Amino acid sequence: xPPVLRDAHDTQQxxxxxxxxWGRRSYAWYVAVSELRSRxxxxxLGNVWHLLNPILQVLVYWVIFGLLVDGVARGVENYVLFLxxxxxxxxxxxxxxxxxxxxxxxxxGLIRSLHFPxxxxxxxxxxxxxxxxxxxxxxxxxxxxxxxAPLRWTWLLLPLVFVxxxxxxxxxxxxxxxxxxxxxxxNQILPFIFRLGLYVSGVLFAVESFASESxxxxxxxxxAYCFIEIARWSIMGGELKAAWLVSVTLWLxxxxxxxxxxxxxxEELYGRD
Amino acid sequence: MAETExxxxxxxxxxxxxxxxxxxxxxxASPLAGRGLxxxxxxxxxxxxxxxxxxxxxEVVGVVGANGSGKSSLLRCIAGLQARTAGRVLxxxxxxxxxxxxxxxxxxxxxxxxxxxGLAMGLSRTEVDERLPEVVSFxxxxxxxxxxxxxxxxxxxxxxAFSIATMRSPxxxxxxxxxxxxxxxxxxxxxxxxxSMQDQARTVxxxxxxxDEIRRACSRAVWIDEGCVRLDGPAxxxxxxxxxxxxx
Numbered sequence: 001x002p003p004v005l006r007d008a009h010d011t012q013q014x015x016x017x018x019x020x021x022w023g024r025r026s027y028a029w030y031v032a033v034s035e036l037r038s039r040x041x042x043x044x045l046g047n048v049w050h051l052l053n054p055i056l057q058v059l060v061y062w063v064i065f066g067l068l069v070d071g072v073a074r075g076v077e078n079y080v081l082f083l084x085x086x087x088x089x090x091x092x093x094x095x096x097x098x099x100x101x102x103x104x105x106x107x108x109g110l111i112r113s114l115h116f117p118x119x120x121x122x123x124x125x126x127x128x129x130x131x132x133x134x135x136x137x138x139x140x141x142x143x144x145x146x147x148x149a150p151l152r153w154t155w156l157l158l159p160l161v162f163v164x165x166x167x168x169x170x171x172x173x174x175x176x177x178x179x180x181x182x183x184x185x186x187n188q189i190l191p192f193i194f195r196l197g198l199y200v201s202g203v204l205f206a207v208e209s210f211a212s213e214s215x216x217x218x219x220x221x222x223x224a225y226c227f228i229e230i231a232r233w234s235i236m237g238g239e240l241k242a243a244w245l246v247s248v249t250l251w252l253x254x255x256x257x258x259x260x261x262x263x264x265x266x267e268e269l270y271g272r273d
Numbered sequence: 274m275a276e277t278e279x280x281x282x283x284x285x286x287x288x289x290x291x292x293x294x295x296x297x298x299x300x301x302a303s304p305l306a307g308r309g310l311x312x313x314x315x316x317x318x319x320x321x322x323x324x325x326x327x328x329x330x331x332e333v334v335g336v337v338g339a340n341g342s343g344k345s346s347l348l349r350c351i352a353g354l355q356a357r358t359a360g361r362v363l364x365x366x367x368x369x370x371x372x373x374x375x376x377x378x379x380x381x382x383x384x385x386x387x388x389x390x391g392l393a394m395g396l397s398r399t400e401v402d403e404r405l406p407e408v409v410s411f412x413x414x415x416x417x418x419x420x421x422x423x424x425x426x427x428x429x430x431x432x433x434a435f436s437i438a439t440m441r442s443p444x445x446x447x448x449x450x451x452x453x454x455x456x457x458x459x460x461x462x463x464x465x466x467x468x469s470m471q472d473q474a475r476t477v478x479x480x481x482x483x484x485d486e487i488r489r490a491c492s493r494a495v496w497i498d499e500g501c502v503r504l505d506g507p508a509x510x511x512x513x514x515x516x517x518x519x520x521x
Binding site for chain 1: 379
């Protein structure tokens with residue numbers, strides 16, 4: 001049965017768009033795996049940098065705020081572990097958004113030559129980054145063991161944090177991808193946004209030791225802060241606040257879908273000069 | 274209305290394309306030029322004006338016209354890659370555009386590009402693997418298939434790109450000078466493949482400056498001039514009119 005005549009410019013119906021994305025799952029997997037493989041080839045340490053970079057960051061912050069500057073590590077028992085969880089979870093957000101912002105430009109040739117649901121491009125970028133992040137879970141466990149943190153059953157929940165984070169990352173990557181097609185300068189600004197975000201996500205210090213009760217409410221709006229705190233709870237114990245879970249649930253419910261709808265609205269924009 | 278016509282695979286109805294490009298201002302004319310500041314203007318380009326066309330299934334249509342006449346814009350509109358200002362473009366099934374500079378991922382090998390292209394078109398991994406040997410041999414680039422595509426000559430790139438684009442033939446194939454840089458042998462094979470697509474009731478629209486190529490492959494031709502259809506009819510008539518004008 002031949003297909004019907006259809007407007008070439010109609011954005012596909014949402015259902016067909018989803019089906020198109022699902023039909024490209026082997027594409028996404030293939031590209032993610034071969035991208036990681038080619039990183040391994042082009043740089044001597046290859047994907048090790050994906051781990052080495054955050055480990056070095058943790059060391060730098062630990063030397064500065066744990067040893068040299070007094071007061072930042074206030075109220076934290078195991079500051080190295082505290083930092084390691086914060087840095088690894090936060091970097092996962094940062095890398096996904098930056099990869100999303102660059103993805104359209106990096107895949108220009110593909111986008112110009114073939115017709116397919118463009119959202120697969122930023123989504124594939126997030127899958128690539130997420131695969132590269134898998135070993136960081138092990139680094140967090142290793143840090144916990146080496147710093148003598150007591151074993152808890154909740155350690156098993158840490159991978160789940162990253163799984164949920166993946167869906168949020170898909171949302172932010174889609175938004176970053178479309179934004180960067182409107183403003184090419186966005187890719188330059190993005191690292192600074194994340195630099196700023198580092199301080200309002202409680203990566204370096206325990207927010208509750210510094211913020212008032214009303215300020216804490218503002219922090220709880222920030223999904224990065226909530227994800228970091230939930231990850232810390234799973235490894236270091238303490239109180240699991242309902243506000244974090246509510247915030248994370250609302251973000252997960254809204255962001256990926258809203259981002260996909262907004263990205264799809266700009267379907268014709270991608271791949272142009 | 275057009276969409277009820279059963280044989281049509283592409284219907285272009287009152288299509289206008291106008292776009293704005295950011296252009297650097299004329300340095301000499303700009304009063305700010307002396308201070309090292311360049312003004313940026315939005316330049317309006319009227320690429321297509323009121324195009325009405327209909328291509329049927331099984332038709333191979335050549336599109337001719339001078340550089341900048343709007344041929345590529347027309348193809349990009351049919352492929353859904355270019356926003357239009359007014360009018361409609363209806364396509365039955367998928368319209369795939371193949372242009373000149375079409376390495377999907379220049380840093381990956383031709384082989385990887387074939388797999389990637391197949392998967393992006395929505396084939397499964399098994400389907401891609403099944404077609405892979407045939408696609409590679411059709412491209413005829415030999416062992417170069419293992420080299421990064423950025424090291425290819427433009428002819429080799431065109432061969433691989435054409436092989437990828439036709440590995441699952443779309444309902445409508447749009448070729449924008451896609452064969453121009455290929456050698457004689459590759460062009461012959463490609464025209465053979467286009468003819469076999471015609472037999473499968475596919476529609477092929479090809480833009481080319483090689484009139485001999487159009488004469489061989491197409492039964493019908495459309496002459497686009499300054500964004501308008503100047504002539505549309507049997508290939509030989511349109512080409513004769515076109516050549517007599519460019520000669521005179």
